[in-house]
Amino acid sequence: xxxxxxxxxxxxxxxxxxxxxxxxxxxxxxxxxxxxxxxxxxxxxxxxxxxxxxxxxxxxxxxxxxxxxxx
Amino acid sequence: xxxxxxxxxxxxxxxxxxxxxxxxxxxxxxxxxxxxxxxxxxxxxxxxxxxxxxxxxxxxxxxxxxxxxxxxxxxxxxxxxxxxxxxxxxxxxxxxxxxxxxxxxxxxxxxxxxxxxxxxxxxxxxxxxxxxxxxxxxxxxxxxxxxxxxxxxxxxxxxxxxxxxxxxxxxxxxxxxxxxxxxxxxxxxxxxxxxxxxxxxxxxxxxxxxxxxxxx
Numbered sequence: 001x002x003x004x005x006x007x008x009x010x011x012x013x014x015x016x017x018x019x020x021x022x023x024x025x026x027x028x029x030x031x032x033x034x035x036x037x038x039x040x041x042x043x044x045x046x047x048x049x050x051x052x053x054x055x056x057x058x059x060x061x062x063x064x065x066x067x068x069x070x071x
Numbered sequence: 072x073x074x075x076x077x078x079x080x081x082x083x084x085x086x087x088x089x090x091x092x093x094x095x096x097x098x099x100x101x102x103x104x105x106x107x108x109x110x111x112x113x114x115x116x117x118x119x120x121x122x123x124x125x126x127x128x129x130x131x132x133x134x135x136x137x138x139x140x141x142x143x144x145x146x147x148x149x150x151x152x153x154x155x156x157x158x159x160x161x162x163x164x165x166x167x168x169x170x171x172x173x174x175x176x177x178x179x180x181x182x183x184x185x186x187x188x189x190x191x192x193x194x195x196x197x198x199x200x201x202x203x204x205x206x207x208x209x210x211x212x213x214x215x216x217x218x219x220x221x222x223x224x225x226x227x228x229x230x231x232x233x234x235x236x237x238x239x240x241x242x243x244x245x246x247x248x249x250x251x252x253x254x255x256x257x258x259x260x261x262x263x264x265x266x267x268x269x270x271x272x273x274x275x276x277x278x279x280x281x282x283x284x285x286x287x
Contacts, residue, residue, distance in 0.1 A: 020182055021272050025128060025275075028142075028178075029124050029127060029128065030144065033143050033145070033278045033281045034147070036076075036158065
């Protein structure tokens with residue numbers, strides 16, 4: 001998708017998987033950062049995002065499990 | 072015509088020739104000693120597709136390459152440039168303190184998951200013992216991470232993600248020049264841990280340090 005994505009993917013590949021990077025990204029963009037209350041229509045997207053994170057959780061737990069036992 | 076807001080930075084920063092959500096060009100809205108990186112949204116709320124999240128991230132990273140930034144949470148949208156200027160003026164003190172807090176720093180993410188099997192549901196007490204053991208393991212894991220990595224960071228914040236039981240996640244605010252040192256220490260820790268899988272991601276914009284900590 002972007003330069004950012006490939007940079008992240010490379011960084012993630014050292015220790016884990018792309019899914020972990022996506023999960024870390026979601027945690028930061030959706031729960032971190034400066035929040036504006038009131039003024040902003042927070043993503044109609046929220047439902048999509050929840051769904052996306054759940055899929056990623058399943059993927060990443062799976063991947064982490066394999067990384068852990070593979071050593 | 073509303074605008075997406077990506078990050079706050081010093082008033083004299085220039086927008087990079089990068090793009091934001093929907094591949095819209097980025098520009099700055101300035102007010103006093105602060106500026107906000109924005110793009111036109113065409114009136115649509117962000118849909119939350121993965122591509123849009125990365126577009127937000129890419130916009131913040133492009134600015135972070137040359138400036139200290141306070142990243143906005145995804146989905147920040149205001150009516151127009153004037154509303155952005157009003158925000159910068161109304162929260163000037165808080166935003167300037169935030170920029171000082173993260174100045175010169177980048178964020179690294181650590182995620183560690185014990186490889187112990189999930190608690191069995193055979194009996195109630197057996198299950199509860201399993202949950203207790205899992206919490207103990209997570210606590211021990213957090214102490215190991217804190218001991219190994221917190222000394223390299225200006226600030227560290229730990230969390231236990233609701234959606235991944237037993238996992239310890241942490242964010243570390245690290246001086247830009249200590250990035251490789253931090254990564255090497257994280258890689259060494261990953262090797263040392265034989266009962267958990269550890270990952271290190273970043274550098275991220277300092278999302279986890281955009282708001283003051285509990286002690287602040």
